[in-house]
Amino acid sequence: MTAPPVAAAESERLAAPDARRRIGVGAILVIVLLAFAAVVVIGMLRGTTGTQIVAASPTPSAAVLAPATAGVYVHVAGAVRAVGLYRLDVGGRVADAIALAGGFADDADRAGVNLARPVTDGEQIVVPVLGAIPDAVAPGAAANGAAGGLIDLNAATADQLDTLPRVGPAMAERIISWREQNGRFTSVDDLLSVPGIGDKMLAAIRDLVRV
Structure with missing residues (x-):
């Protein structure tokens, strides 16, 4: 039996807000999902371009330098466990650089470096091997500074x-x-x-x- 025209119109009028409400809720959910996706993408981009604190190599080859940030970069070589390029905070010391390099190797001459010395940007810290003669020391030259x-x-x-x-x-x-x-x-x-x-x-x- 067909509903009277007045009743059908009234039913459509009552149903219209529900439909609009459902559409509005759906639109809000879509916006929230898009915003969340944007945050995830931005986080991923930051992760790929952010600072790498340590760039080290287990072999004597040079390590890859991370993007420049505030701090100092030093090359730690010689008798350490992980030769490489490391970033330290300004005011960092030789002991900090060697710690980032994994510490002394078993054959390191630990007295051959001044652990308390502050490091400077761009310097190389070479930990000598026990019993090794420094290349720069000529026969008859003083071992300390000459x-x-x-x-x-x-x-x-x-x-x-x-x-x-x-x-x-x-x-x-x-x-x-x-x-x-x-x-x-x-x-x-x-x-x-x-x-x-x-x-x-x-x-x-x-x-x-x-x-």
């Missing part, structure tokens, strides 16, 4: 620095104090940062020292 006849500004004692032209005991102590406060000399020109050393003194000792 390799190849040149005085190592980062290892020389005050007495060794005192042998340089124009450098007396007081200036030698200033050089060592600067080294202790700033970590290490990265170039001979860094001597100009030591109080009392000018261009003339630097020219007089430039060919007698190394870093």
Whole structure:
């Protein structure tokens, strides 16, 4: 039996809000799912371009450098368990770099490196093997800071620095104090940062020292 026209119209009028409500709920669910998918995709992109804290290699080959971020990068080589390139926080020390490299190898000369020394960006830390003779040390050269006849500004004692032209005991102590406060000399020109050393003194000792 066919419903009266008035009843059918009333039924359609009541059903229309339900249909619109169902469509609205479905649209909201679609929007939520799309937003969630976008968050997942963004997270994946960040994961592929974010910072890699350590880039190491179990072999002596160079490791792949991660994207640059705040910090310092050092190359740890020699008698460690995982030779490679590592990122440390600014102010990190040699001990931190060796720890990231897996620690000392069994044949490492642990006294051959200064674990307390702050590291600088771009430097190489080489842990010597027990009994090995450093390549830079020539026969008859002093083991502490006078390799190849040149005085190592980062290892020389005050007495060794005192042998340089124009450098007396007081200036030698200033050089060592600067080294202790700033970590290490990265170039001979860094001597100009030591109080009392000018261009003339630097020219007089430039060919007698190394870093």
